[in-house]
Amino acid sequence: AQSVTQLGSHVSVSEGALVLLRCNYSSSVPPYLFWYVQYPNQGLQLLLKYTTGATLVKGINGFEAEFKKSETSFHLTKPSAHMSDAAEYFCAVSDRAGKLIFGQGTELSVKP
């Protein structure tokens, strides 16, 4: 069975600082991994995804994530946080049948 664990329900960074949101997964098949973002009063928006190929994946708004099979991790990073990055971030894995299994979410706060 697949599962996702996001470490830290709340992360706070200063504007301009590195953003690191942690995600570990468990999957019995080669995983397809995703990061979604939810801004206040909006739906979930796809940030980036890993399916096959290059393990470093670049997404929108300057975010990227690296798939590390040996560590079963898919951490999300951004070199320099912006105030507009404040949102809730969700890591997800798709199972054999194709449905998404989400982590519990990490709320990112950005301090001026």
Next chain:
Amino acid sequence: EAGVTQFPSHSVIEKGQTVTLRCDPISGHDNLYWYRRVMGKEIKFLLHFVKESKQDESGMPNNRFLAERTGGTYSTLKVQPAELEDSGVYFCASSQDWDRGNSPLHFGNGTRLTVT
């Protein structure tokens, strides 16, 4: 292109009442999904339609929940009778194809359901 539309955006009902949530997927998207997030918990899968057929309804909590997608266009999710634990945000998503993720899911803004 118009995105996935859900309504109502908010619904407050009393325990025992009935509520119907509606989702309009992106035009041409055969795949439609319902997910739910109960407060403080992760977003959980409820069910998946391919056109008008239920492909997977393994996440439906119990028989108080009924989902339909007549004609393969919009979908409704009815909760009857509603219980307190049904409170949460219900998300709908659609995609054009499904191959484990190459065709991304587009999510609606969700319906926040509060059962009092």
